[in-house]
Amino acid sequence: MLNYLRADLYxxxxxxxxxxxxxxxxxxxxxxxxxxxxxxxxRNEWSMSSLVDMTANMGFGAxxxxxxxxFAATYLVASDWTTRGLKSLLATPHARRSYVLSKIAQxxxxxxxxxxIMLATFAVVPELAGIPYETVPDLASALQWLGEASVVCFxxxxxxxxxxxxxxxxxxxxxxxxxxxxxxxENIGQAVLALAxxxxxxxxxxxxAMLSGMLLPQARAVGMGxxxxxxxxxxxxxxxxxxxxxxxxxxxxxLAAFKRRTL
Amino acid sequence: xxxxxxxGLAKSFRGHRVIRDLNLHVSRGDIYGxxxxxxxxxxxxxxxxxxxxxxxxxxxxVMGQPLAPCEPSPLVGxxxxxxxxxxxxxxxxxxxxxxLALGLVNPRRSAAELLGTVGLSAHAxxxxxxxxxxxxxxxxxxxxxxxxxxxxxxxxxLLLDEPLNGLDPEGARALxxxxxxxxxxxxxxxxxxxxxxxxxxRICTRYGIIAGGHMARELTSDELDAACASxxxxxxxxxxxxxxxxxxxxxxxxxxxxxxxTIRIDGxxxxxxLGELLMSEGIAVTDLHRAERDAExxxxxxxxxxxxxHPTTGAELPSDPRHFPRR
Numbered sequence: 001m002l003n004y005l006r007a008d009l010y011x012x013x014x015x016x017x018x019x020x021x022x023x024x025x026x027x028x029x030x031x032x033x034x035x036x037x038x039x040x041x042x043r044n045e046w047s048m049s050s051l052v053d054m055t056a057n058m059g060f061g062a063x064x065x066x067x068x069x070x071f072a073a074t075y076l077v078a079s080d081w082t083t084r085g086l087k088s089l090l091a092t093p094h095a096r097r098s099y100v101l102s103k104i105a106q107x108x109x110x111x112x113x114x115x116x117i118m119l120a121t122f123a124v125v126p127e128l129a130g131i132p133y134e135t136v137p138d139l140a141s142a143l144q145w146l147g148e149a150s151v152v153c154f155x156x157x158x159x160x161x162x163x164x165x166x167x168x169x170x171x172x173x174x175x176x177x178x179x180x181x182x183x184x185x186e187n188i189g190q191a192v193l194a195l196a197x198x199x200x201x202x203x204x205x206x207x208x209a210m211l212s213g214m215l216l217p218q219a220r221a222v223g224m225g226x227x228x229x230x231x232x233x234x235x236x237x238x239x240x241x242x243x244x245x246x247x248x249x250x251x252x253x254x255l256a257a258f259k260r261r262t263l
Numbered sequence: 264x265x266x267x268x269x270x271g272l273a274k275s276f277r278g279h280r281v282i283r284d285l286n287l288h289v290s291r292g293d294i295y296g297x298x299x300x301x302x303x304x305x306x307x308x309x310x311x312x313x314x315x316x317x318x319x320x321x322x323x324x325v326m327g328q329p330l331a332p333c334e335p336s337p338l339v340g341x342x343x344x345x346x347x348x349x350x351x352x353x354x355x356x357x358x359x360x361x362x363l364a365l366g367l368v369n370p371r372r373s374a375a376e377l378l379g380t381v382g383l384s385a386h387a388x389x390x391x392x393x394x395x396x397x398x399x400x401x402x403x404x405x406x407x408x409x410x411x412x413x414x415x416x417x418x419x420x421l422l423l424d425e426p427l428n429g430l431d432p433e434g435a436r437a438l439x440x441x442x443x444x445x446x447x448x449x450x451x452x453x454x455x456x457x458x459x460x461x462x463x464x465r466i467c468t469r470y471g472i473i474a475g476g477h478m479a480r481e482l483t484s485d486e487l488d489a490a491c492a493s494x495x496x497x498x499x500x501x502x503x504x505x506x507x508x509x510x511x512x513x514x515x516x517x518x519x520x521x522x523x524x525t526i527r528i529d530g531x532x533x534x535x536x537l538g539e540l541l542m543s544e545g546i547a548v549t550d551l552h553r554a555e556r557d558a559e560x561x562x563x564x565x566x567x568x569x570x571x572x573h574p575t576t577g578a579e580l581p582s583d584p585r586h587f588p589r590r
Binding site (some may be wrong): 014 | 313316335341346349361409413
């Protein structure tokens with residue numbers, strides 16, 4: 001697995017995707033600041049409330065962090081489908097297992113790295129533009145939020161990887177990444193559950209349990225920013241465990257689906 | 264022990280049998296030409312050997328070791344259909360990706376050496392075209408890079424599926440020479456499929472002809488030469504008597520009777536001596552001429568047929584005496 005991970009990181013760097021992932025939050029924040037300055041907001045009249053809240057809102061409210069965290073693995077799998085690179089790449093015993101696990105490992109890596117990059121970028125760019133934050137959290141709070149954000153991003157990224165492996169096609173892989181990262185697939189799932197509850201009221205409890213275990217509620221919770229740190233113990237546990245369960249299930253399903261897939 | 268051996272290999276797609284009871288034998292050191300019509304199952308067979316899809320039935324062995332479904336052998340390098348190149352990476356970066364995935368100790372050196380081996384040294388680090396992306400490569404360059412990708416990791420066995428397709432004559436010759444060099448200098452066993460029979464004839468030591476997903480025949484290049492050697496065709500007034508006379512007088516010759524009572528004579532036949540013999544026995548000779556049979560015709564007949572072939576003895580179950588000499 002480590003060999004494939006090294007190969008993946010090399011490919012991401014050589015293709016420029018790694019740089020793109022690092023600069024993506026810079027582009028977002030830069031655009032936001034530029035638009036507000038161009039709109040004539042005077043620097044001392046426009047301020048941002050909270051660094052973590054801003055990052056959380058942009059990262060999870062707009063789906064940018066789930067999208068960014070899953071992008072690298074989806075890009076690699078999607079390009080392998082298009083170029084048929086898998087035929088050349090899977091040349092050793094247990095190659096398929098290593099291939100899948102390397103993508104999941106990447107998901108974990110970018111799930112940690114992307115929120116840090118976004119938080120750092122959102123801290124530095126407004127400062128350079130002379131736009132202060134009203135509230136800057138202490139390190140412990142920021143780290144706690146980063147931890148929860150990373151776990152949620154990991155869940156989304158692993159799910160996107162599973163879907164891209166099942167897609168077998170570059171276009172479908174990117175489409176599923178977008179629908180997953182923006183929460184559209186889960187919204188559809190919630191609508192289906194709502195219909196099921198209407199049709200069969202007896203399954204209300206099951207439906208509610210399924211709803212609370214989805215990734216979207218966890219993303220919404222973490223998207224509250226510093227308020228997420230004040231959740232109950234049970235809610236905090238769910239925010240942590242549900243995405244990990246999704247990541248574990250996605251990994252197992254991806255391994256099973258890819259094991260005998262015709263390439 | 265064969266380098267590659269399949270036993271009863273079968274593959275079906277949605278109930279449609281593409282490969283059925285395929286028995287293939289590639290000896291170590293062979294350049295094995297895998298010949299068949301479009302859709303006969305060549306690429307499917309190669310994908311099964313490379314572990315790119317699971318077989319429906321049967322077994323694949325590489326160097327005597329059975330392969331688990333969808334588990335490739337580390338001894339095999341392959342170039343199946345498209346080269347599998349990342350278009351936005353340079354040639355060197357493409358090789359580095361695979362070298363790192365294989366866990367090579369020094370992938371940089373392996374990649375640079377291979378670029379020289381396949382004639383892409385201008386794309387090695389520090390060379391003039393080192394940064395050129397693979398999407399700008401010609402078809403020939405892509406095939407060379409694909410071959411380099413197959414060679415990285417120093418495999419003992421190389422599987423090449425239609426490697427000569429789309430190449431100009433010079434490119435085809437260069438690739439052919441490279442295959443022969445790898446076989447002779449590094450002892451690499453090569454299984455190559457192609458429609459271009461005259462290209463295969465120049466390099467192959469052994470052939471397998473697949474027809475309808477089943478191995479029609481396996482034969483060595485010497486056996487192919489013998490099957491395609493020139494022969495005599497005799498038309499006369501008493502074919503049965505002529506057959507008996509020639510068999511008795513020239514036991515080294517192989518004779519067979521064609522449907523129109525023409526006698527085919529294979530072997531070191533002296534045309535003049537034969538004519539003299541028959542005339543002296545009062546048999547009127549209508550026609551006695553030397554005919555040529557080319558390899559293409561031989562292969563095409565087999566690809567359209569489907570006789571069972573026992574690979575170890577060379578014996579076969581002839582259903583049509585036109586194709587096989589009498590022993």
